[in-house]
Amino acid sequence: MGHFCVNCGVPLVVKNIEGRALEVCPNDSYVLWRDPKVSAAVVVEHEGGIVLGKRSIEPGYGLWCLPGGFVNDDEDPAGAAVRECMEEINATVELTGLLGVYHVPKTTASSIIGIAYRGRVADGASISAGPEMLEVRVFPRDALPEIAFPSHRAVLEAYVTSLERGVEAAPVIGAGSALTQVLPLQGPGQRKPRRTR
Numbered sequence: 738m739g740h741f742c743v744n745c746g747v748p749l750v751v752k753n754i755e756g757r758a759l760e761v762c763p764n765d766s767y768v769l770w771r772d773p774k775v776s777a778a779v780v781v782e783h784e785g786g787i788v789l790g791k792r793s794i795e796p797g798y799g800l801w802c803l804p805g806g807f808v809n810d811d812e813d814p815a816g817a818a819v820r821e822c823m824e825e826i827n828a829t830v831e832l833t834g835l836l837g838v839y840h841v842p843k844t845t846a847s848s849i850i851g852i853a854y855r856g857r858v859a860d861g862a863s864i865s866a867g868p869e870m871l872e873v874r875v876f877p878r879d880a881l882p883e884i885a886f887p888s889h890r891a892v893l894e895a896y897v898t899s900l901e902r903g904v905e906a907a908p909v910i911g912a913g914s915a916l917t918q919v920l921p922l923q924g925p926g927q928r929k930p931r932r933t934r
Contacts, residue, residue, distance in 0.1 A: 740769055742762035743767060744762065744764075744765050745762065749767075750762075773847050773850045774807055774847050775807065775814060775849070775850050776806060776807050777805055777808055777814045777821060777852045777854065778803040778818070778851060778852075778888075778892060779805060779821070779822055779830060779832070779854045779856045780853065780892060780893065781826065781828075781856050781857065782833075782855070782858075783858040783864065786875040786876050786878065787877075787878060788826055788874075789873065789876055789881070789884075790825050790826055790866065790871075791870055791872045792871065792885055793869055793871045794869050799871070800885035801876075801881075802886060802889050803889045803893070805889075806825070808852075815832055815854065815909050822856070824868075824869070825867045826864045826865070826870070826873045827867050828862045828864045829862050830857065831857055832854045832856045832909045833856055833906065834854065834906020834907055834908060834909060835852070835853075835855075835907040835908070836855050836899070837852075837895055839853065839888055839892065841887075851892070853892040853895070854906075878897055
């Protein structure tokens with residue numbers, strides 16, 4: 738593991754805390770919690786299909802993916818999704834809904850919480866490959882190429898299923914603001930889940 742205490746600089750030691758092997762400082766109360774990274778991806782609708790990019794970098798070099806990437810500390814996930822679209826497909830994208838939130842487990846790094854949006858290319862905008870893409874292309878929903886990441890495949894499957902069932906995406910609230918909150922949609926007779934822990 739090989740990390741050091743941010744308070745006193747000594748090497749951290751492994752200790753069992755709450756049933757997990759975590760790195761802790763032997764001199765003070767510092768614990769290195771392995772928190773997940775947050776990413777955002779967008780199913781971008783354009784010209785009757787879905788915009789995908791062919792990756793020019795690893796992981797997944799030469800494979801297709803949704804526009805997306807990690808959320809920076811100073812931005813909300815919706816703002817990160819729009820930024821990533823501009824960087825990867827050179828297009829202004831308007832988010833039209835929240836498709837879902839996904840957990841992407843990792844063994845050698847922190848897991849990822851992936852937030853998937855539905856969006857469309859803004860009126861009058863065109864698409865082209867950004868530096869992380871070899872090319873971008875619009876694919877029909879029923880003729881998608883090999884996708885680089887299992888999480889992106891899951892998002893695309895959920896998107897297609899939602900369209901087939903006529904399910905609307907949840908609204909995006911506060912896109913671009915300092916505080917973004919997406920509230921779960923509740924139907925008649927559904928109870929709010931109790932919070933535990």
